Amino acid sequence: MAQLHHFPFLKSFLLVLTTLTCVSGKHFRTTKLGVRNRFTPKTADIQGTHNSEEYEVYNYTQTLDHFNFKTESYTTFQQRYVVNRRYWGGPTNNSPIFLYTGEETDIMGDVKYIGFVRVLASRFNALLVYIEHRYYGTSMPFGSKEEAYKNGNTLGFFSSEQALADYAQIIVDVKKDMSAQNCPVIAVGASYGGMLASWFRLKYPHIAYGALASSSPILYFLGLTPENGYDAIVSKDFKVSRNQKISSESFVTPLTVINATKPTFYAQSTSTSCYNTIRESWFEIDRVALQPHGLSKLSRMPLNTSQDLKGNLESRYDAMAQYDNPADNYLQSFCNAIDGAGEKTYIFDKILAGFAPIYGTSCYQVYDLKFNKHSGWDWQSCTEMVMPMGRGENDTMFQADPFDLDKYSKECEQVFGVTPRPYWAPIEFGGYDIIAWMLALQWLRTLIGWLHNEKPRSRL
Amino acid sequence: MAQLHHFPFLKSFLLVLTTLTCVSGKHFRTTKLGVRNRFTPKTADIQGTHNSEEYEVYNYTQTLDHFNFKTESYTTFQQRYVVNRRYWGGPTNNSPIFLYTGEETDIMGDVKYIGFVRVLASRFNALLVYIEHRYYGTSMPFGSKEEAYKNGNTLGFFSSEQALADYAQIIVDVKKDMSAQNCPVIAVGASYGGMLASWFRLKYPHIAYGALASSSPILYFLGLTPENGYDAIVSKDFKVSRNQKISSESFVTPLTVINATKPTFYAQSTSTSCYNTIRESWFEIDRVALQPHGLSKLSRMPLNTSQDLKGNLESRYDAMAQYDNPADNYLQSFCNAIDGAGEKTYIFDKILAGFAPIYGTSCYQVYDLKFNKHSGWDWQSCTEMVMPMGRGENDTMFQADPFDLDKYSKECEQVFGVTPRPYWAPIEFGGYDIIAWMLALQWLRTLIGWLHNEKPRSRL
Numbered sequence: 001m002a003q004l005h006h007f008p009f010l011k012s013f014l015l016v017l018t019t020l021t022c023v024s025g026k027h028f029r030t031t032k033l034g035v036r037n038r039f040t041p042k043t044a045d046i047q048g049t050h051n052s053e054e055y056e057v058y059n060y061t062q063t064l065d066h067f068n069f070k071t072e073s074y075t076t077f078q079q080r081y082v083v084n085r086r087y088w089g090g091p092t093n094n095s096p097i098f099l100y101t102g103e104e105t106d107i108m109g110d111v112k113y114i115g116f117v118r119v120l121a122s123r124f125n126a127l128l129v130y131i132e133h134r135y136y137g138t139s140m141p142f143g144s145k146e147e148a149y150k151n152g153n154t155l156g157f158f159s160s161e162q163a164l165a166d167y168a169q170i171i172v173d174v175k176k177d178m179s180a181q182n183c184p185v186i187a188v189g190a191s192y193g194g195m196l197a198s199w200f201r202l203k204y205p206h207i208a209y210g211a212l213a214s215s216s217p218i219l220y221f222l223g224l225t226p227e228n229g230y231d232a233i234v235s236k237d238f239k240v241s242r243n244q245k246i247s248s249e250s251f252v253t254p255l256t257v258i259n260a261t262k263p264t265f266y267a268q269s270t271s272t273s274c275y276n277t278i279r280e281s282w283f284e285i286d287r288v289a290l291q292p293h294g295l296s297k298l299s300r301m302p303l304n305t306s307q308d309l310k311g312n313l314e315s316r317y318d319a320m321a322q323y324d325n326p327a328d329n330y331l332q333s334f335c336n337a338i339d340g341a342g343e344k345t346y347i348f349d350k351i352l353a354g355f356a357p358i359y360g361t362s363c364y365q366v367y368d369l370k371f372n373k374h375s376g377w378d379w380q381s382c383t384e385m386v387m388p389m390g391r392g393e394n395d396t397m398f399q400a401d402p403f404d405l406d407k408y409s410k411e412c413e414q415v416f417g418v419t420p421r422p423y424w425a426p427i428e429f430g431g432y433d434i435i436a437w438m439l440a441l442q443w444l445r446t447l448i449g450w451l452h453n454e455k456p457r458s459r460l
Numbered sequence: 461m462a463q464l465h466h467f468p469f470l471k472s473f474l475l476v477l478t479t480l481t482c483v484s485g486k487h488f489r490t491t492k493l494g495v496r497n498r499f500t501p502k503t504a505d506i507q508g509t510h511n512s513e514e515y516e517v518y519n520y521t522q523t524l525d526h527f528n529f530k531t532e533s534y535t536t537f538q539q540r541y542v543v544n545r546r547y548w549g550g551p552t553n554n555s556p557i558f559l560y561t562g563e564e565t566d567i568m569g570d571v572k573y574i575g576f577v578r579v580l581a582s583r584f585n586a587l588l589v590y591i592e593h594r595y596y597g598t599s600m601p602f603g604s605k606e607e608a609y610k611n612g613n614t615l616g617f618f619s620s621e622q623a624l625a626d627y628a629q630i631i632v633d634v635k636k637d638m639s640a641q642n643c644p645v646i647a648v649g650a651s652y653g654g655m656l657a658s659w660f661r662l663k664y665p666h667i668a669y670g671a672l673a674s675s676s677p678i679l680y681f682l683g684l685t686p687e688n689g690y691d692a693i694v695s696k697d698f699k700v701s702r703n704q705k706i707s708s709e710s711f712v713t714p715l716t717v718i719n720a721t722k723p724t725f726y727a728q729s730t731s732t733s734c735y736n737t738i739r740e741s742w743f744e745i746d747r748v749a750l751q752p753h754g755l756s757k758l759s760r761m762p763l764n765t766s767q768d769l770k771g772n773l774e775s776r777y778d779a780m781a782q783y784d785n786p787a788d789n790y791l792q793s794f795c796n797a798i799d800g801a802g803e804k805t806y807i808f809d810k811i812l813a814g815f816a817p818i819y820g821t822s823c824y825q826v827y828d829l830k831f832n833k834h835s836g837w838d839w840q841s842c843t844e845m846v847m848p849m850g851r852g853e854n855d856t857m858f859q860a861d862p863f864d865l866d867k868y869s870k871e872c873e874q875v876f877g878v879t880p881r882p883y884w885a886p887i888e889f890g891g892y893d894i895i896a897w898m899l900a901l902q903w904l905r906t907l908i909g910w911l912h913n914e915k916p917r918s919r920l
Contacts, residue, residue, distance in 0.1 A: 205890075427632050428625070428628070
């Protein structure tokens with residue numbers, strides 16, 4: 001009976017492999033950070049609007065390695081940053097400067113799409129300075145992405161510590177240029193960029209008066225956070241989303257230091273129907289895959305294993321939860337459609353019915369999820385940003401897949417020729433202590449401000 | 461009349477050049493940091509005693525470059541550290557750990573001679589962990605000092621930021637080994653080591669609960685402190701030291717964040733006799749040097765210019781002031797002897813009479829004061845630790861000698877093939893803001909401790 005339903009499923013869920021390179025078995029998922037990613041539904045709500053006349057784009061001649069004095073460390077590259085003076089109260093008022101610590105993307109995307117910093121700048125009369133992270137966008141050492149990403153030795157200068165030092169160099173220079181030495185700097189960022197904002201505050205407290213980190217998993221490192229943290233929260237989202245309008249904030253809260261916006265409201269009831277449908281689908285995919293020509297029944301394009309399909313589906317579920325803007329309500333749409341398909345509908349058809357309102361009914365791409373040597377975030381995941389993603393047998397809506405550091409490291413070595421340093425980030429950037437520390441500082445700032453009844457100052 | 465006095469002067473003040481390399485004109489003095497240096501009088505009082513049975517010496521396999529992921533960054537070297545458990549209250553009492561942040565010297569010298577950390581450890585039941593700074597003592601990358609100091613590319617990994625990261629790695633490891641995760645770490649250091657202690661607190665607040673910096677000029681960078689700061693205070697010391705018992709603390713106070721010990725008492729009256737004698741001596745040296753065979757009249761060994769002699773004398777005056785332990789009273793002895801020589805005594809004889817009780821009456825070495833490619837501190841001075849030393853016409857007891865960054869940089873390029881980054885340290889480590897910041901933190905700590913009435917904790 002179940003088999004009869006394969007063809008309708010295949011007809012509409014046409015899978016097109018985007019690469020013919022070998023895709024063998026399970027590959028490691030990196031954390032899916034970023035304010036958008038390739039699985040983000042196209043209908044995602046974009047906050048704010050973009051007016052290119054507001055922005056001035058500059059390049060800063062940046063030092064390649066701030067902490068090393070070898071000859072090549074003195075090499076420079078052009079780092080892009082963008083200034084928006086529209087909301088600024090100016091230096092004579094000591095109006096604040098919001099330093100947007102660019103994350104793993106082209107900074108112009110942030111300038112266009114990140115609305116909350118503009119809203120905040122407008123409210124606090126702040127100067128906006130967006131700085132692009134090295135090795136992203138046009139901020140490429142060695143002249144081009146091709147050269148910069150050539151191998152481990154050209155990528156070697158690509159680290160979060162170097163990025164923070166870049167921000168320090170540029171913001172001090174910008175303050176000087178604008179005679180804004182007395183204007184307090186607040187670091188602001190989202191996702192990995194928010195981690196950077198927090199860490200900028202940690203490492204450069206003499207430059208940053210404060211930091212605002214939106215949806216930033218600063219504790220998602222080995223030994224600090226359970227490896228199933230991400231998947232468990234995504235799964236929980238799918239449990240509570242039936243017929244309930246819910247903000248995406250609810251799932252990021254446990255990973256987040258400070259949320260820029262508050263969730264509108266939460267679901268009050270739960271349903272396991274949506275959750276169970278997804279969970280059962282993995283086993284059905286495996287069952288079909290084991291049939292004669294099973295993989296070709298799952299996709300018109302060749303799959304190496306059923307994992308190619310499962311990994312891509314998983315990434316779409318992740319994206320639906322992670323980017324579930326209140327206006328879009330992906331999870332609600334998905335789960336309502338699953339339920340609407342009726343209990344007796346074949347499981348693949350239920351899933352397809354769920355995807356239809358979000359991703360449409362045409363073919364979906366199947367991406368190669370292996371570490372990609374052209375991906376900056378994959379390089380970072382293979383060096384410092386080792387954020388363990390895994391889960392056990394029954395703790396999520398996904399199949400068991402424990403995090404395996406040895407295998408992870410081997411894949412990094414194969415792709416980048418680099419060995420991760422998984423225990424370094426908690427030493428360099430702190431574990432739970434940083435949270436207590438930040439809360440204490442915030443309290444100190446408030447108290448000092450209250451005692452002195454004056455505006456914050458920074459003299460560097 | 462003055463000329464008649466040359467020969468007695470030469471007879472007793474025999475100068476022996478230790479190097480025959482070209483010593484041309486004025487060379488740049490680096491700041492004379494360190495808990496001792498080659499100009500420190502031999503009679504210097506050594507605090508405390510050393511019992512080798514108290515110490516356990518270890519090596520830690522350290523990463524060459526913490527902030528870079530090139531293949532060579534993964535190279536490791538053996539970094540030495542020393543543990544003294546004698547005073548420790550143990551992990552069950554959450555007794556503190558004093559992390560002695562080694563400065564520009566062999567760590568065993570600190571272990572033997574730095575008494576105040578032992579006194580403090582005894583008082584606070586602290587574990588003592590002394591960590592040797594990379595590129596000093598036996599903590600040499602590339603297997604040996606010869607290899608490590610070969611050129612700018614082997615020295616490139618020699619920076620304060622790397623040293624701080626080394627300390628973080630080791631202390632986290634030591635805490636784990638000793639099940640001392642809950643024991644608060646206090647960074648302690650002297651001179652440059654105290655700067656490191658301050659900066660360790662700044663950069664790793666999640667690891668170091670506090671810091672104690674003794675005699676550490678953390679603000680002696682371009683644009684932060686007048687370049688004549690050091691020489692002016694040395695000069696002032698020579699003015700106030702006549703017949704007055706005075707602690708060496710008085711002159712370091714303006715450069716120091718926190719002094720481990722308090723000065724015993726201060727001189728109440730001043731005298732310009734000692735100061736004036738030194739000041740006039742420079743012009744007399746120049747006058748003699750211009751005579752036929754003038755330089756050979758000043759020294760049995762050849763001098764290239766009178767500056768060779770003047771620079772060495774200057775360094776001895778500096779050392780007498782900087783290392784003027786209360787028990788030794790170098791300045792008092794020197795100035796008393798100058799005055800005792802009588803006003804009509806030839807100026808060189810006065811100076812010699814002053815030196816006699818401190819450096820003895822046998823020959824004094826004349827050192828080459830040029831940047832030395834075998835000196836770790838000179839490398840640091842030529843990269844990040846650009847601490848401008850200079851003075852005007854009449855602001856010190858020395859001749860005018862303004863700091864000249866261009867010439868300084870050129871000498872660095874000649875000796876090490878490296879260009880200084882003089883503006884980096886204030887960005888990386890902060891200017892005046894760090895002081896306000898530290899005071900605020902100290903106040904916060906005190907307040908929190910008072911509110912909670914509990915011992916400090918750190919969980920990393």
